[in-house]
Amino acid sequence: MATSTTAVSSLIESTSVQLGRIRVLKQGIQQFDEPQSSSPKVGPVVYWMFRDQRVRDNWALIHAVDQANRLNVPVAVAFNLFDQFLGAKARQLGFMLRGLQQVHREIEDTLQIPFFLFQGEAIDTIPSFLKECGASLLVTDFSPLRQVRAWKEEITKRVLDCVSIHEVDAHNIVPMWVASNKLEYGARTIRGKINNLLPDYLIEFPTLKTQIKNWDATNRFIDWGTLIENATSKGAEVPEIGWCEPGEVAARETLMGNKNGFLTARLKNYSTDRNNPLKPNGLSGLSPYLHFGQISAQRCALEARKLRKVNPQAVDAFLEELIVRRELSDNFCYYQPHYDSLQGAWEWARVTLVAHALDKREHIYTKEQLEKGQTADPLWNASQLEMVHHGKMHGFMRMYWAKKILEWTSSPQETLEIAIYLNDKYSIDGRDPNGYVGCMWSICGVHDQGWKERPVFGKIRYMNYAGCKRKFDVDGYIAYVKRLVGNTKKRKAETLLDSKVS
Template sequence: MAANYASVQPGRFRVLKQGAKPVDPNPGPVVYWMFRDQRVKDNWALIHAVEEATRLVFPSPWPSIYTYQIPFFLFRGEAEETIPKFVRECGASLLVTDFSPLREVQKCKEEICKRVSDCVTIHEVDAHNVVPIWAASEKLEYSARTIRSKINKWLPEYLIEFPTLQPPIAKWVGTSPSIDWDGLIDEVLRKGAEVPEVDWCEPGEKAAVEVLMGSKSGFLTKRLKGYSSDRNNPLKPRGLSGLSPYLHFGQISAQRCALEARSVRKLSPLAVDAFLEELIVRRELADNYCFYQPHYDSLLGAWEWARKTLMDHASDKREHIYTREQMEKAQTADPLWNASQLEMVHYGKMHGFMRMYWAKKILEWTKGPEEALEISIYLNNKYEIDGRDPNGYVGCMWSICGVHDQGWKERPIFGKIRYMNYAGCKRKFDVDGYISYAKRLGDIKKRKAESLILSKKAKELCS
């Protein structure tokens, strides 16, 4: 593939390991380990890998028409084992990887740096955030207020159009192993059988673009005007962008979403500004927290005032105490909370407003803040299609531990953590309507499951 010369700003990537100068004057290939950003289009990590490969073969000035074939390899197993092994086998001189702030991924990369040859260089590219995490801020930010101006300062430099990548024409020296996609999908479905399959979200880059800009129900083309007024109403899920699963899996670039939204701002400035605040400032604040706070999933990661107030009230009497199993099965005395749990289980995604109420009630119904946080993260990561994400961790930490929030009026159990209750929800939206909506989701899933069982038995009888 061909890319424009020097199109990836130096601030978008960092060197995790600088390899020693090789004895062999002919450098090995460049390997791109695709992890968080699972796309070909609008991918700064892929663009950087292509540029570096071109630079190795053709010192500047580069021939603008030269392109590369990029084969795809799928490895199963632990990345700490498979990545160094492949880098060694193909004789790579540079390993490029995309960026994730999560602790397990960062530790994995540290181990890979130790296991590859001393001659191998490793670059990490932030292809997920509009403003790279280390460029936006060099420290843990306290709130959206403290990071917003820093991000806005860098947007003119980083919120730019992507270079065009041409179709590949050259051949990879070697063979690309065939991949048993059907077998792999069957195995994943078996392992995840406990979690209901969702059918409303079609995966892939094309589907992501359709959700953003489709002619039928695209967010920017058909649903944008209602975003400001409807996005906080759990009974209007279409009022949301619907992009979070695609952003989570990297099947669409946040930068592409921002560019397209900015281009239609004159049609609905309030909606676009609200969307860009969530897309850029809030998402990047979550990445900032998980990158600079190693305890992003623990009470140790709370601000000092919040940790103190939670511990001061940890032994307060609770009206109800529920186990994790009871919550997972939506067996509480609160029909609204049960509805939100059912929405998450059967739909794979809980409305953002309900996520806050949901997590805060878990704090109210457990023996202490540590258990509440553990249960909320467990359920979020298990059932949310966009779980296991910085936004999810920060959402739980905001709701239970007051991260990125301020202290409020002190009350039992919550201390100074922001409080939410059933009565407050009733003032904001049709609670009974939402409960009925969640129940219908469960009924639909149940009927589909029963239909599949009958269909399977019929096939067995016919065979």
């Protein structure tokens, strides 16, 4: 896709958003009502919200509003609900739709910006909406995933010549394309680049000011109840989770709520507890919100940074994950077209994995056995069940979990496919660049280095049961997951009974 970040200043006047954060995907040709007229015909601005599903702290929304104010035209937000996106089930769809319901309410009530929801393929619905409302500018947020990039490319072709398209990186603190223009080898090669740019980009957000213009549209009623019911019953195989409330308000509460907010109550133990699967509260718990864009990573970093004087070690460790590791994942998925296959691994890793592909495995399990958690390893089974029933596996266990699959399947490509399939299907934060990179790191050594060569793994970093036993109370974790699964099943049975009674 032809993009331009250099000559942007002549094209965009944005009062609040740094220019580097915006890329022009298409420059529309100005249209005039009359052949002799000197004032161009300017239509409304539409923000196609995809990855950053929030009202607050959203650079794409800020840019859309800015542009509308400058052009003196109305602005609207459009969201397209796909029939299928990377196999999302009730768990992910319910969380997303409930969050969007809040976006709808807040954006219309507090900002008087209309919210349109479409169903079907974005390559059809978005261009046809732009045409219908006579829009002159489409603003979109950024995702490095290939499906989203392909849609944008197609939409760029399909919209009328008079429509401009601006892409805004509202997800990363340092915009992905500003941080680096190439595939980075690892955290050590991107860390300095990001840190040098943080003074420019880790800044407070401007206040959104909409100049209210009437949007000529009717029938904007959205029946969220039916939408949620349909989506969750269609994807009922993987039910919704009860422990993590969706939406921007709950996201802020998780970050800094008075009761059990991460920064308020839990941050101080982050550097010591975050690798202990028995202490899930040792982690922030923010990944579901970050994945759906219900909270901005920049807001999390700004608030965490305020506590650096009191908790320097914990804040630094958190910011390393939140900024460096997370933005490194976007870098990988954007610059590596094979971000979810063996082809995307570095050469040393491919060579070593292929060399050991035929090594004898102690056990070989099918995808079905793995999915049901039916291996000879009770620790692995517990982590699998934590993901299936709770919807989020502890971060430390995710590494062990993925690496073990390499030991139990007949090829690294199959391992990768199974790990991604399970992670995307059951994790509330799945289908994310962090997930693809997490699997690639564990199985294919991406962003890692070569280690002592051993059977099956070759030079890929190895993890085993004995190592886990040294690190944490393995039996305690297995018992904890058993209780978790028992409670989840009990709640599910009660809900089923309630719905039958009513």
